[in-house]
Amino acid sequence: MADLSPTRLKTIPESVAAPPIVSVVVPTRNEAENVGPLVERLRAALGAIPAEIVFVDDSDDETPRVITEIHDQNPALVRLVHRPAGARPGGLGGAVAAGLATARAEWVVVMDGDLQHPPETVPELLAAGQVDQAEAVVASRYRTRGRVDGLSGAFRRSVSRATGTLARLVFPVRLRAVTDPMSGFFAVRRDRVRTAELRPQGYKILLEVLVRSRIRQVAEVPYTFQPRHAGESKASFREGLRYLRQLAVLRLAAMRRPDSALGRLAGFAAAGALGTAVNSAALWAFGEAAGLPYLLAAFLAVQVAIVGNFAIVDRLVMHPGERTTSRRFGRFLLLNNTLTPIHLGLLYALVQLGGLHYLSANLVAIVVVFALRYAVTSAWVYGI
Numbered sequence: 001m002a003d004l005s006p007t008r009l010k011t012i013p014e015s016v017a018a019p020p021i022v023s024v025v026v027p028t029r030n031e032a033e034n035v036g037p038l039v040e041r042l043r044a045a046l047g048a049i050p051a052e053i054v055f056v057d058d059s060d061d062e063t064p065r066v067i068t069e070i071h072d073q074n075p076a077l078v079r080l081v082h083r084p085a086g087a088r089p090g091g092l093g094g095a096v097a098a099g100l101a102t103a104r105a106e107w108v109v110v111m112d113g114d115l116q117h118p119p120e121t122v123p124e125l126l127a128a129g130q131v132d133q134a135e136a137v138v139a140s141r142y143r144t145r146g147r148v149d150g151l152s153g154a155f156r157r158s159v160s161r162a163t164g165t166l167a168r169l170v171f172p173v174r175l176r177a178v179t180d181p182m183s184g185f186f187a188v189r190r191d192r193v194r195t196a197e198l199r200p201q202g203y204k205i206l207l208e209v210l211v212r213s214r215i216r217q218v219a220e221v222p223y224t225f226q227p228r229h230a231g232e233s234k235a236s237f238r239e240g241l242r243y244l245r246q247l248a249v250l251r252l253a254a255m256r257r258p259d260s261a262l263g264r265l266a267g268f269a270a271a272g273a274l275g276t277a278v279n280s281a282a283l284w285a286f287g288e289a290a291g292l293p294y295l296l297a298a299f300l301a302v303q304v305a306i307v308g309n310f311a312i313v314d315r316l317v318m319h320p321g322e323r324t325t326s327r328r329f330g331r332f333l334l335l336n337n338t339l340t341p342i343h344l345g346l347l348y349a350l351v352q353l354g355g356l357h358y359l360s361a362n363l364v365a366i367v368v369v370f371a372l373r374y375a376v377t378s379a380w381v382y383g384i
């Protein structure tokens with residue numbers, strides 16, 4: 001029986017040899033019977049390519065002991081990152097992120113530890129990365145020649161298809177070239193991954209890497225998803241729900257980025273809807289309740305709405321850049337009031353000439369000014 005004491009099982013450090021060309025990161029949870037055959041096949045497939053294999057383990061069976069034995073026989077090839085017992089932060093995705101953080105090579109390949117991802121595909125991923133100048137290469141079950149033999153049951157297949165399709169609908173531009181965004185088998189240039197920005201939760205780590213690291217050049221290589229070598233899948237309904245939540249979190253995070261046109265438009269629309277409500281309520285209060293003349297009431301209502309709008313737009317939509325809050329607010333107030341004569345002029349015309357009630361005429365004025373404001377604010381206040 002091997003030594004299972006905590007000191008023996010603590011993370012086995014990297015060797016001091018020259019950095020490898022590829023780090024293969026393998027998350028494992030109870031894969032005792034699979035890790036041996038995986039290392040053998042990887043070794044054969046990699047041939048002369050200098051490599052390291054990093055297991056990131058969350059097992060509660062004897063997998064870490066088996067990996068430790070393999071490490072002892074191949075200290076330069078195999079490393080083990082043993083995560084805190086029972087905690088499993090971020091699950092599968094958390095394990096992969098930990099592996100990315102400790103990997104040393106220029107390219108990192110992420111693959112499962114149960115041989116469902118054929119090790120023989122790894123050199124193809126690396127070759128595709130070189131040829132296509134890609135920053136990431138995804139092994140896809142859904143490219144021509146790619147197959148899904150190992151997804152047992154029609155249900156698993158349709159879940160896999162549907163979750164992938166959903167991801168592509170949510171990120172149509174970023175995932176343009178990716179037919180299998182749910183793949184757990186991919187290669188990525190390590191210096192393109194923003195490890196600190198990853199917020200992995202469970203299974204969709206590739207999506208997390210592609211979206212948060214803003215990888216632009218993605219290639220794909222087809223492969224056939226194999227049946228498991230031994231043991232069972234850890235995927236669950238709970239993982240499915242986790243995925244949906246994470247997809248929403250990722251979408252929002254991407255929209256908050258300064259370069260997201262969709263995010264700016266959506267944010268402006270939300271702020272605009274709220275601003276319209278605030279403006280109308282304020283106009284009613286100043287005009288009806290306080291009995292001010294309607295043009296003065298409309299001017300004051302615009303000021304109230306601008307303050308509210310700024311609070312939202314500045315916090316949620318725009319990237320602050322270097323300017324201070326008060327400077328941005330000053331510019332915002334000035335800009336929006338540049339359009340106030342147009343607002344009031346339109347209001348006056350609609351009431352006097354169009355015969356509308358000033359409360360409804362104000363709504364028309366808001367819409368017109370909103371469109372105008374959206375066009376110029378992006379350019380002038382934020383310089384984008």
Ligand code: GDD
Binds near residue numbers: 026092112234
């Ligand atoms: N460290 C760690 N922690 N590893 C885990 C955990 C965890 O909490 N959960 C699962 N793993 C490991 C497994 O031991 C295995 O090596 C790998 O992650 C994949 O887990 P499976 O349970 O076998 O997943 P699957 O076969 O249903 O789905 C996999 O393949 C699909 C196709 O590429 C996953 O990689 C999916 O993300 C992927 O879509």
Ligand code: MN
Binds near residue numbers: 228233
């Ligand atoms: Mn599996």
